[in-house]
Amino acid sequence: MRRTNHRNLVNVGILSGRIPLISLVQFIAVAEHLNFRHAAKALGISQS
Numbered sequence: 821m822r823r824t825n826h827r828n829l830v831n832v833g834i835l836s837g838r839i840p841l842i843s844l845v846q847f848i849a850v851a852e853h854l855n856f857r858h859a860a861k862a863l864g865i866s867q868s
Contacts, residue, residue, distance in 0.1 A: 849859035860866060 846859070846863065846865075849863050850856055853859040853862060
C-alpha cells in the first residue's frame with residue numbers, strides 16, 4: 821500500500837475547487853499566531 825502524500829491531496833483539492841479541511845485549519849492557525857513556527861508548534865506538526 822502506498823503512503824498518501826499530503827501535498828498531492830492539497831494540489832488536487834485546489835484544482836477541483838475544494839480545500840481540504842486540514843489546509844483550512846493550518847491557515848487559520850497561521851492567521852491566529854501570525855507566525856508559521858508558532859502555528860506549527862500549536863498544531864504539533866513539523867517540516868518533513
